[in-house]
Amino acid sequence: MRANLNDSQQIAKDVSQSPSSLFILWREMIKDKLALISLVVLSCILLIVYGSALFLDQDKIVKVDLLSIYAPPSAEHWLGTDYGGRDILGQLIIGARNSFTIGLLITLLTGFIGLAIGLIAGYYGGIIDNVIMRIIDFILVLPFLMLVIVFVAIVPKYNVFTFILIMSAFLWTGKARLIRAKTLAERELDYVSASKTLGTPDWKIMIREILPNLSSIIIVNLTLNLAGNIGIESGLSYLGFGLPESTPSLGTLVSYATNPDVLQNKWWVWLPASLLILVIMLCINFIGQALKRAADARQRLG
Amino acid sequence: MEFLKVNHLKVYYPIRSGFFRRVVGHVKAVDDISFQLNRGETYGLVGESGCGKTTTGRTLIGLIKATAGEILLEGKDLAKLNRRERSYHRKDIQMIFQDPYSSLNPKKRVLDIIAEPIRNFEKLSPQEEKRKVQYLIERVGLHPDSIYKYPHEFSGGQRQRIGIARALTLHPKLIIADEPVSALDVSVQAQVLNFMKDIQTEFQLTYLFISHDLGIIRHMCDRIGIMYRGQFVEEGASQEIFNNPQHIYTKRLISAIPNVDPRKKQEQIKLRQHVEKEYKLSWQRYFNAEGKAYPLKRISDTHSVAIL
Numbered sequence: 366m367r368a369n370l371n372d373s374q375q376i377a378k379d380v381s382q383s384p385s386s387l388f389i390l391w392r393e394m395i396k397d398k399l400a401l402i403s404l405v406v407l408s409c410i411l412l413i414v415y416g417s418a419l420f421l422d423q424d425k426i427v428k429v430d431l432l433s434i435y436a437p438p439s440a441e442h443w444l445g446t447d448y449g450g451r452d453i454l455g456q457l458i459i460g461a462r463n464s465f466t467i468g469l470l471i472t473l474l475t476g477f478i479g480l481a482i483g484l485i486a487g488y489y490g491g492i493i494d495n496v497i498m499r500i501i502d503f504i505l506v507l508p509f510l511m512l513v514i515v516f517v518a519i520v521p522k523y524n525v526f527t528f529i530l531i532m533s534a535f536l537w538t539g540k541a542r543l544i545r546a547k548t549l550a551e552r553e554l555d556y557v558s559a560s561k562t563l564g565t566p567d568w569k570i571m572i573r574e575i576l577p578n579l580s581s582i583i584i585v586n587l588t589l590n591l592a593g594n595i596g597i598e599s600g601l602s603y604l605g606f607g608l609p610e611s612t613p614s615l616g617t618l619v620s621y622a623t624n625p626d627v628l629q630n631k632w633w634v635w636l637p638a639s640l641l642i643l644v645i646m647l648c649i650n651f652i653g654q655a656l657k658r659a660a661d662a663r664q665r666l667g
Numbered sequence: 668m669e670f671l672k673v674n675h676l677k678v679y680y681p682i683r684s685g686f687f688r689r690v691v692g693h694v695k696a697v698d699d700i701s702f703q704l705n706r707g708e709t710y711g712l713v714g715e716s717g718c719g720k721t722t723t724g725r726t727l728i729g730l731i732k733a734t735a736g737e738i739l740l741e742g743k744d745l746a747k748l749n750r751r752e753r754s755y756h757r758k759d760i761q762m763i764f765q766d767p768y769s770s771l772n773p774k775k776r777v778l779d780i781i782a783e784p785i786r787n788f789e790k791l792s793p794q795e796e797k798r799k800v801q802y803l804i805e806r807v808g809l810h811p812d813s814i815y816k817y818p819h820e821f822s823g824g825q826r827q828r829i830g831i832a833r834a835l836t837l838h839p840k841l842i843i844a845d846e847p848v849s850a851l852d853v854s855v856q857a858q859v860l861n862f863m864k865d866i867q868t869e870f871q872l873t874y875l876f877i878s879h880d881l882g883i884i885r886h887m888c889d890r891i892g893i894m895y896r897g898q899f900v901e902e903g904a905s906q907e908i909f910n911n912p913q914h915i916y917t918k919r920l921i922s923a924i925p926n927v928d929p930r931k932k933q934e935q936i937k938l939r940q941h942v943e944k945e946y947k948l949s950w951q952r953y954f955n956a957e958g959k960a961y962p963l964k965r966i967s968d969t970h971s972v973a974i975l
Binding site for chain 2: 554555556558559560561562563564565566574577578580
């Protein structure tokens with residue numbers, strides 16, 4: 366009898382607390398083995414990268430050592446050295462940390478700006494929408510790469526943060542467009558009209574009513590963008606317009622492969638960085654797919 | 668004093684064309700209509716699709732801006748109120764939406780859906796709020812535990828009841844029901860309609876009932892207005908209009924109601940043929956050169972028709 370009572374109390378408690386969104390995400394992750402493996406791999410990589418970066422001395426790593434130029438992997442240098450005799454493993458770790466941090470910050474910053482502007486443009490429509498969309502069109506027609514290169518050249522104190530700001534200034538437009546389009550479709554639905562008739566203020570309708578219904582598209586877009594932004598950062602560094610060479614980046618390491626000799630004979634210089642980029646991007650994409658399903662009740666596996 | 672009075676309400680949409688997007692004309696969705704609602708009655712708006720009945724309802728509640736005309740609720744013009752007063756009066760008018768699927772936010776639990784107006788207008792503790800929501804959800808015939816479910820876990824009829832519970836939360840005086848049952852199947856329609864009648868007396872509600880289904884209108888409404896192309900063609904007490912239709916459009920609508928009795932089939936066919944003939948012969952009496960109705964003319968205390 367007592368057990369029964371406890372059971373029914375437990376059930377009542379379970380019912381009264383609908384599963385939190387975090388729990389749903391977790392359940393979805395466990396059901397999808399590929400996403401779970403990706404999550405484990407990505408967390409391991411990030412843990413190792415961020416953990417060991419604490420103990421590495423960046424100045425020591427980027428110091429040129431003429432005695433060990435292009436040294437193959439050995440006990441002293443696990444992944445060999447580059448043309449300056451610098452340790453590849455150390456550069457790899459610090460480079461991965463820099464690339465990931467930059468990618469993440471750009472994603473968050475552009476996501477925030479794009480969300481706010483997209484919601485406002487889509488919800489109010491009319492003149493506001495028109496003005497915002499024309500500004501976005503203008504930014505989109507500017508040659509992105511060229512302007513980034515120009516900015517990189519003219520900014521006096523060029524460091525990681527100015528780089529993030531320059532990138533974000535151009536990359537928010539795509540997100541704003543996407544969210545505007547979804548908001549336009551969403552605001553025509555009756556539940557938005559219902560909220561209006563119930564006296565809910567506009568900002569509350571945008572944040573509490575429309576935003577949750579866009580969450581799946583936002584999460585998927587942000588995760589995919591995270592992978593993309595890491596790629597853009599690496600790409601710019603590869604071209605020589607990303608981070609300065611004194612700040613290691615995955616792109617810098619890959620760019621050493623432009624030398625045919627390095628590409629053919631000295632795999633340890635560029636292969637680890639390329640593989641790391643590939644693995645990180647794949648992991649992020651697989652996790653993104655699982656998140657996408659978790660955000661939509663009809664697609665869930667768990 | 669009338670409870671709600673609508674005077675010369677017009678809702679026009681501009682038609683733009685050409686390079687400079689100049690206004691070349693107007694779609695007259697609602698073209699100069701006037702009517703009034705008495706407290707506690709059910710007023711039906713009937714008409715074919717596109718005749719402006721939904722636009723009228725949405726204008727009354729403020730979702731669409733009126734081009735001209737006034738809407739007086741208990742003597743106060745809703746269009747002339749400032750923001751604060753309007754949000755206060757908003758409590759008095761609520762709406763039941765046509766589509767029970769899109770009118771409930773799929774990401775919110777029933778508790779949050781029904782509590783939304785409470786959170787906007789009243790400061791209640793979570794317990795009080797929950798008790799109130801549970802009372803309402805029980806009143807519309809759902810289990811009190813269902814407040815923790817999501818809308819997709821309910822059937823169409825149950826969803827429409829949730830919509831009704833939400834509309835009742837603020838104790839409104841007027842409920843605009845925009846085709847509340849046209850998305851439901853027939854067995855559930857009767858259930859929801861009878862339930863709406865029950866709560867009408869309990870909560871002292873006035874209904875503006877918008878529908879294209881004359882059978883439902885006859886069942887629900889005390890007075891009806893028949894709309895055609897944004898105008899009224901006939902208005903009056905439900906009995907009078909159904910028993911003694913004057914306008915040819917009304918006659919055609921009523922003759923189109925299907926009759927379930929097979930023995931009366933021939934009679935019905937004859938009636939339709941008769942009405943059709945009358946329509947062809949005398950439509951100039953009812954419509955002007957543009958095909959629009961004439962102004963309403965009073966033929967008895969409770970009956971007006973748009974004829975010359």
